[in-house]
Amino acid sequence: MTSSSRNTPANRFTSLLLSWMNQLGPVLGLACVWVFFAVVEHRTAQASGLQPSFMSWHNQLLILLQTAVVGTAAIGATLIIISGGIDLSVGSTIALVTMVVAWLLRIGMPAPFAAFGGIYAGVICGLIIGSAVIGHLGRCAAIAAGVVLGAWAFWLGAGVIGTIVIIAVVSFVLFQLDRRFIPNVKLAPFIVTLGMWGVLRGVAKGFGNSQPIYPGSDSWLSNLMHDTPFGMKGLPVYGVWLLLIVAGLAVLVLKFTRFGRHVYAVGSNEQTARLCGVHISRTKMMIYGIGIGCAGLAGLLQFSFLQMGDPSTAEGYELKVIAAVVIGGASLAGGEGSIIGTLVGALIMSVIDSGCGALHLDNWIQEVVTGIIIVLAVAIDRLRRRRIEP
Amino acid sequence: MPVNPSDSEHSDAAVANRGDVLSDVPQSARLMMRGIHKRFGPTIALAGVDLAVQAGEVHALIGENGAGKSTLMKILSGAHQPDGGTMQLDGNAYQPVSPSAGRAAGVAMIYQELSLAPHLTVQENITLGSEPCFGPFIHRRQARETATHALHRVGLSQDLRSVPLHRLSVAQRQLVEIARGVALGCRVLVLDEPTSSLSTSDTRLLFSLIREWRANGMAIVYISHVLEEVLDIADRYTVLRDGCTVGTGAMKTVTLDDIVSMMVGRHVDHLYARTSRKPGEVVLTVSQLGGNSLPIDASLELRRGEIVGIAGLIGAGRTELVRTIFGLDPVKQGTVQVAGRSGPFTPAVQWRNGVGMVSEDRKTEGLAVALSVADNMTLPRLTGMGPLGTVTRTRQAAATSKWAQRLSIRYESPFQPLLALSGGNQQKIALARLLHADVDVLLLDEPTRGIDVGSKAQIYHMIDELASGTGPDPRPPCAVLIVSSYLPELLGICDRIAVMRQGRLGRAVPVEQLDEHRIMTEAATAGQPATAVGEGAPT
Numbered sequence: 001m002t003s004s005s006r007n008t009p010a011n012r013f014t015s016l017l018l019s020w021m022n023q024l025g026p027v028l029g030l031a032c033v034w035v036f037f038a039v040v041e042h043r044t045a046q047a048s049g050l051q052p053s054f055m056s057w058h059n060q061l062l063i064l065l066q067t068a069v070v071g072t073a074a075i076g077a078t079l080i081i082i083s084g085g086i087d088l089s090v091g092s093t094i095a096l097v098t099m100v101v102a103w104l105l106r107i108g109m110p111a112p113f114a115a116f117g118g119i120y121a122g123v124i125c126g127l128i129i130g131s132a133v134i135g136h137l138g139r140c141a142a143i144a145a146g147v148v149l150g151a152w153a154f155w156l157g158a159g160v161i162g163t164i165v166i167i168a169v170v171s172f173v174l175f176q177l178d179r180r181f182i183p184n185v186k187l188a189p190f191i192v193t194l195g196m197w198g199v200l201r202g203v204a205k206g207f208g209n210s211q212p213i214y215p216g217s218d219s220w221l222s223n224l225m226h227d228t229p230f231g232m233k234g235l236p237v238y239g240v241w242l243l244l245i246v247a248g249l250a251v252l253v254l255k256f257t258r259f260g261r262h263v264y265a266v267g268s269n270e271q272t273a274r275l276c277g278v279h280i281s282r283t284k285m286m287i288y289g290i291g292i293g294c295a296g297l298a299g300l301l302q303f304s305f306l307q308m309g310d311p312s313t314a315e316g317y318e319l320k321v322i323a324a325v326v327i328g329g330a331s332l333a334g335g336e337g338s339i340i341g342t343l344v345g346a347l348i349m350s351v352i353d354s355g356c357g358a359l360h361l362d363n364w365i366q367e368v369v370t371g372i373i374i375v376l377a378v379a380i381d382r383l384r385r386r387r388i389e390p
Numbered sequence: 391m392p393v394n395p396s397d398s399e400h401s402d403a404a405v406a407n408r409g410d411v412l413s414d415v416p417q418s419a420r421l422m423m424r425g426i427h428k429r430f431g432p433t434i435a436l437a438g439v440d441l442a443v444q445a446g447e448v449h450a451l452i453g454e455n456g457a458g459k460s461t462l463m464k465i466l467s468g469a470h471q472p473d474g475g476t477m478q479l480d481g482n483a484y485q486p487v488s489p490s491a492g493r494a495a496g497v498a499m500i501y502q503e504l505s506l507a508p509h510l511t512v513q514e515n516i517t518l519g520s521e522p523c524f525g526p527f528i529h530r531r532q533a534r535e536t537a538t539h540a541l542h543r544v545g546l547s548q549d550l551r552s553v554p555l556h557r558l559s560v561a562q563r564q565l566v567e568i569a570r571g572v573a574l575g576c577r578v579l580v581l582d583e584p585t586s587s588l589s590t591s592d593t594r595l596l597f598s599l600i601r602e603w604r605a606n607g608m609a610i611v612y613i614s615h616v617l618e619e620v621l622d623i624a625d626r627y628t629v630l631r632d633g634c635t636v637g638t639g640a641m642k643t644v645t646l647d648d649i650v651s652m653m654v655g656r657h658v659d660h661l662y663a664r665t666s667r668k669p670g671e672v673v674l675t676v677s678q679l680g681g682n683s684l685p686i687d688a689s690l691e692l693r694r695g696e697i698v699g700i701a702g703l704i705g706a707g708r709t710e711l712v713r714t715i716f717g718l719d720p721v722k723q724g725t726v727q728v729a730g731r732s733g734p735f736t737p738a739v740q741w742r743n744g745v746g747m748v749s750e751d752r753k754t755e756g757l758a759v760a761l762s763v764a765d766n767m768t769l770p771r772l773t774g775m776g777p778l779g780t781v782t783r784t785r786q787a788a789a790t791s792k793w794a795q796r797l798s799i800r801y802e803s804p805f806q807p808l809l810a811l812s813g814g815n816q817q818k819i820a821l822a823r824l825l826h827a828d829v830d831v832l833l834l835d836e837p838t839r840g841i842d843v844g845s846k847a848q849i850y851h852m853i854d855e856l857a858s859g860t861g862p863d864p865r866p867p868c869a870v871l872i873v874s875s876y877l878p879e880l881l882g883i884c885d886r887i888a889v890m891r892q893g894r895l896g897r898a899v900p901v902e903q904l905d906e907h908r909i910m911t912e913a914a915t916a917g918q919p920a921t922a923v924g925e926g927a928p929t
Contacts, residue, residue, distance in 0.1 A: 256780040258772040265769055269758035274718065275749055276769040276823070277741035335760045 026328055026344040029377060033348055037355030044359060054358040061236055063350045065225065068239040069094070069301045070317060071346040074324040075243075075250050076294025078342045081325050082254075083287045084267040084334025085133065085189035090295050091317035092200035093125050095310065097299025099207045102309025105215035105222075115221055115300055122296015123289050129196055130288030134281040135186035138178025146171035197318065204311040213309035224304035239301045246294065250339045263287060267334030323370075324349060327377040348373065420445040420480060420609035421466075421497075421578050427474035428461055435461040437633040438475070441611075443578065443626075448600060448610045450624035450641065452617070454653055454814075454842035457630040459613055463580055466611075467499045468492030479577065490519065498571025499580045506567055508556035513537040515555055516570045540573035541566075545599055559705060561592040565599075579603065580611040585619060586840045589704035589875055590910060597623050615842060616876065617646050629653055654844055661847050662882030663854035669885070670694035673869045674745070674831050676715060678724035684710040686893030688724075692831065695867035697857045698898055699880035701909045702890035708873045709750055711895065712833045715871075716740050716747045728831065741770045743831075746824035748817075750835035750873070756820045757808055764790040764804040767819055770827040793822040796862075797848060814845030821849060825856075828865075832856065834872045838879060850883055877906045889913050 038055050045052035053059055073090050080087050100121045104114035124147060131139035150167035154160075207213070215222060225239040254260035262283045265273040274280050302314055326332065327348055328341025349370060356366035421443040428436040436458045443449040453459050464470040466477070468486025477484045479495060486492035489499075506515050513533060522532035538548045544565045555563060564584060571579055581600075585593045600610060600623060614620050620627070621641060628638040629652040637652045674692040679685060684707030692698055700708050713719040715726050717735040726733035728743045735743065749756040757766050764786040768775060775789065776782035783805070790804040797818045801811055808816055817837065824832055834853070838846045854860075859867035874880050880887055881901060888898040889912045896912065 256776065256782060258779070258781055261765060261769070261772055261781055264761060265758055265765065268761045269754075271749075271755040272758040272766075273769070274737055275747060275755055277736075277738040278769070279736075279738050335758070 025381065026341045026348075026377075029327075029380070030344050030348050030351065033351050033355070033373070037351065037358065041355065041358045054355060057234065059354060059358070061234075063347070063354045064236045064240045066353060067343075067346050067350040068225065068237075068243045069298045069305065069314070070320050070324060070349070071243045071343055072246055072301060073295045073298035073317065074321045074328075074342045074346050075246055075339060076291035076298075077321045078325050078328070078330060078337050078339055079250070079254075079263060079287050079294075080189070080291040081322070081330050081332060082267045082334060082337040083263050083284065084270065085284075085287070086193060086322065086332065087129070087288075087292065087295070088190065088193040088318045089125070089129070089196035089200055089292075090298075090321045091314040092197050092204065093122055093292055093295040094299040094302050094314040094317060095312065096125070096200050096204040096207070097121050097296050098303040098306065098313060099204045099213055099309035099311055101221065101300060101303045102213035102215045103207065105217065105219065106213060111219040111221040114215075114219075118300045118303065119293055119296040122299060123293040125196065125200060125296070126288040126290070126292025127285065129189070129192050129292060130285040132187050132192040133189050133288065134284050135184040136178055136182075136281075137185060137187075138182035139175060142171045142174030142178060145174060201311070208309065208311060210311060212311070215308065221300070222304055222307045225301055226304070239304065242297070242301065246297065247339050247343055254339060259283070259286065264335060267336075269335075320349060323374045327374060329381050345377070348377070419443060419478075421484075421611075422478040423462070423466065423475065424477075425475040426462060426465060426472050426477075428458075428465060428470060428472055435633055436465075436472075438635075439630060439633065440635050440638070441628050442638075443609045443611055445577075445609050446604055446607045447625040448604055448612050448623055450620040450627040451611055451613045451630065452620060452627055452649060452653060453630035454844055457653070458633040459630055460582075461633075462630070463499065463582065463611070463613070466492070466578075466580065467497060493519075493571075493574055493576075496575065496577035497580070498568075498574060498576035498578070499582070500564070500567050500571060500584060501582050506555050506563060506570075509554060511552050511554055512541070512558070512566050513551040515566055516540050516573050518570070520574060536573050537569075540569040543572045543603075544569045545595065561588050561596075561704060564588065565596075568599075576608070578609045578611065580613070582613045583615065583840055584612075585614065585616065589702075590877070590913075591703060593619070615840060615846075617649055617843075618878065620649075621646060650843060653842075661843070661850065662879070663847075663851045664883065665854055665858040665860050667695045667697075667858045667867065667885060669696045670867065673729055674715070674871070675727040676711075676724070677727075679711070679714060679721065679726060680723035681707075681710055681714040681719050682722060684893045685714060685890070685895065688890070688893075688895035690871075690888065690895060690898065692869045692871055694830070694869050695857055695859065696885045697853065697870040697872060697883055699884035699887040699901075700871065700873045700890055700895070701875075701877060701880055701887055702913050704875065706890040706913070707893040708890045709835055710893075711890065712747065712835050712871065712873055716745065716833055718747075741827055741829075744829050745831040745833065746770065746827050746829035747833040748820050748824065748835060748837050750839065752813070752816060752820060752839075757816055759808045759816070762805040762807055763794075763799075763801050763811070763819060766808055767793065767823050767826055770823055789826055793825050794819075796825070797822055797852060812842075814841040817841050818845060818849065821852065825852075830866070830868055832868055832870045832872075834870065836874055837872065838874070838876070846879075850879075853883060877909055880909075881906065 041054040042052045073094065077087050077090060097118045101114050101118040104117045105111070109117070124143060128140045128143050131137070131143065146167040149170050150163045153166045154163045224242070225237050228235040228237050229241065254263065262273065262278045265276070265278055266280060266283055270280060303309060306313060324345035325337060325342050327345030328338065328343070330337025330341065352370050352373060353366060356369060419442040421441070423439065423441040426436050426439045439458065439462055441449075441451070441462065451459050451462070461470065465472045468489045468491050471487070479497070484495060486495060486497070492499075507518065510518065516537045517533045522529040522536065534551065537551050541548050541550060546562065546565050546569065550558070550562070555566065558566065568579070568581075584596060588596060600612075604610060612620065612624055624641045626639065627641050627644070627649065629636050629649060631653060670693055672691050672693050674690070676688055676690040679688045686707070688711050690698070700711070702708050710719060714721055717733070717737045717740050721734040726735065728735070728740070728745055731743065740747075753759065764783070767790050768786050772781050773779065775785045787804040793799075794801065799815050799818045799822065801815065808819065811819070821834075821837065832853070837853075838849055853870055853872070856868040857870050859865065872880070872884065881904065884901050886898040886900050887904055887909065889896045889909055891913055
């Protein structure tokens with residue numbers, strides 16, 4: 001009843017222990033899954049006289065490599081899910097970005113420009129989704145039309161400056177029209193991104209007439225997921241380091257910036273956030289821009305992994321990404337979630353993939369196991385929370 | 391229902407208690423709770439509580455937040471099981487295993503937070519969970535009759551039957567909730583803060599209904615923080631403090647002061663603080679303000695160092711006025727001026743202008759209850775919470791504990807979610823947020839709704855300190871605009887009071903020229919009343 005009655009040293013110790021457990025919970029889960037596969041695979045390999053491979057360093061590197069794409073996208077999705085939203089279009093965004101990057105390389109753009117173009121495409125997708133979520137449907141059209149006209153002008157030889165001017169003018173005019181004439185209709189992120197799931201996949205396919213695009217020449221961009229820093233074989237590939245850098249930045253942003261606190265506040269109670277002077281629409285635009293920008297980065301990594309633009313790649317990644325975030329302890333209702341948890345969630349899924357592969361289990365078993373783990377992880381998470389917050 | 395085991399298992403304390411507290415209660419009480427014990431982990435919520443309610447009486451259950459009222463009522467309803475003690479209903483053992491078992495036995499709970507389905511119609515809500523059926527199909531005629539009968543008993547028109555609940559006013563929803571209890575043929579009706587969202591005229595109507603039900607032999611447990619109300623309606627009382635029964639008896643034999651002393655365990659004087667204040671320059675000017683549908687026309691000047699109250703009925707547009715001033719609702723006509731700048735403003739700009747607001751709806755708007763104490767308190771002003779524009783937990787915690795100390799807010803850690811705190815502590819955090827943001831103009835919408843007397847006194851004291859500039863911090867006096875449905879509060883702390891009626895704000899009159907009767911007359915007469923429960927179309 002009274003809060004002071006619980007403040008004995010013993011209780012404080014227990015609550016400290018529980019809060020540690022809370023932080024470490026997903027990590028413990030990851031350790032359990034890893035140890036389970038390590039032991040089982042070791043036994044079966046020995047029984048059949050084969051060399052066990054699951055525990056090898058090489059396999060750990062492979063697990064990390066396989067986490068890079070989903071992990072990067074999941075960091076962006078964590079932001080979105082904490083704010084109470086959801087993104088079902090991650091897979092389509094990734095596919096579109098691989099196409100954009102491959103196309104830019106093929107028309108002879110330098111690799112940094114192509115990389116920037118890929119991430120930019122992701123951010124644009126995010127801004128379109130963000131506009132629809134905050135109710136400015138017209139702005140979506142403005143951004144989309146600006147980009148399409150700009151691309152067309154570029155194609156006709158308007159040059160870089162001409163292209164930028166055209167995009168700016170078209171967008172500005174349409175923004176003004178939106179402000180004057182189009183009523184504000186807020187849409188649920190689920191609906192918007194469900195629509196974009198189809199739209200972006202379709203655009204990706206239309207981009208190359210449903211055919212993959214090959215970049216033509218080799219560049220560092222195509223090797224992000226194959227080369228290691230300093231060419232040292234024992235290190236993870238560049239893509240994994242990129243994931244870690246993005247994760248580190250996201251942790252800092254969520255923990256130590258006003259924007260980070262606003263993300264949690266909007267997800268926990270949007271009305272309270274508004275009352276407290278948080279700019280809801282601006283915050284949401286930033287969340288979707290940055291969040292889906294991360295999906296753009298994931299698309300870059302996916303391109304590098306495939307070394308081509310593939311419009312049908314990353315199908316079903318949206319659910320993998322959401323699963324990673326949720327296993328990591330985020331609530332789909334918003335207000336809760338952490339980057340570290342998400343990383344661990346993504347790793348858990350990669351470990352299951354790798355473990356099932358090492359055990360030579362069929363694909364369907366792997367899918368069943370992954371499904372069960374998702375539900376189990378969330379159930380355990382709820383149970384743990386109940387003990388901490390009676 | 392199984393026969394209750396003998397009393398031998400109960401603690402000695404409970405047995406000893408029973409003798410002196412219940413000696414004057416005949417054994418024929420409708421509801422008898424004896425020696426109820428309940429622990430939650432290490433916390434003892436109830437340590438031997440006794441409660442006896444007769445048929446045909448209104449029994450007030452009084453206590454500060456955290457005294458154990460809610461726990462006791464949850465045990466009565468079957469939501470919690472007691473660790474010790476017995477309950478009897480009409481002399482038979484009563485051991486509900488779930489809220490539905492409690493309802494089936496005739497105990498109806500009307501909670502502070504309404505538990506109705508907003509998308510269903512009134513009739514569907516009334517019969518929800520107990521639909522008359524033949525086979526898998528709903529017996530429509532019978533359901534209609536049940537609903538008509540129940541609505542009739544709570545004084546609502548039967549035309550409301552097929553109206554979706556969300557189109558009803560708060561007062562009407564409350565009555566629908568009661569109608570649901572009545573439809574099930576309840577023998578014990580528990581009303582938890584039933585008037586917290588009702589205007590004075592709706593409250594009067596509810597009281598006349600309660601008197602009617604009492605005359606029909608229903609046993610009513612009435613929980614309220616508004617002690618004047620309790621003195622008015624209740625026949626007997628039971629006061630809880632720290633999980634124990636500290637007093638019970640006939641209402642006629644005690645005064646308000648006696649009850650307050652029992653509740654807090656000491657004597658509280660000067661509930662309403664009033665230091666001498668000197669009105670300074672005008673900081674907020676509202677002229678002919680109109681919003682979407684409410685307010686229609688409101689003009690007001692607010693000066694530093696004064697507290698202005700806005701009285702009126704529910705639905706008169708008081709909340710909408712404050713929301714429009716703050717920028718939460720759109721301005722359709724007229725102007726808002728703050729410190730020389732002209733609006734319309736957004737809430738973000740208002741905070742920068744030095745204006746802060748406390749929402750009337752603590753749960754859905756005022757606070758993010760899943761977030762921590764520190765996050766809630768520092769949200770409007772996160773700048774300066776760390777080096778280089780960052781936000782650090784240490785600075786947040788320091789800021790939080792500073793204001794928590796000033797308002798004696800109790801919590802275990804600044805990073806504890808708000809959920810676990812009592813209503814009074816939560817409300818003090820909503821107010822502390824304004825102090826943290828260092829505002830000059832405070833817009834307070836029902837700042838003391840549903841909180842205990844101790845917290846109320848602290849909040850009044852704080853408001854007075856801010857308006858008179860006598861607080862420990864050297865700062866100029868603030869301007870306070872306060873909306874309240876509780877007139878003694880307005881009369882107690884305000885310098886001027888304006889009455890709002892049907893979207894129009896009257897002139898702010900010095901409080902010396904006013905009394906409750908004058909305010910009510912102005913709020914409810916002239917033209918038709920702003921709201922009328924149970925009559926006419928839904929709002």
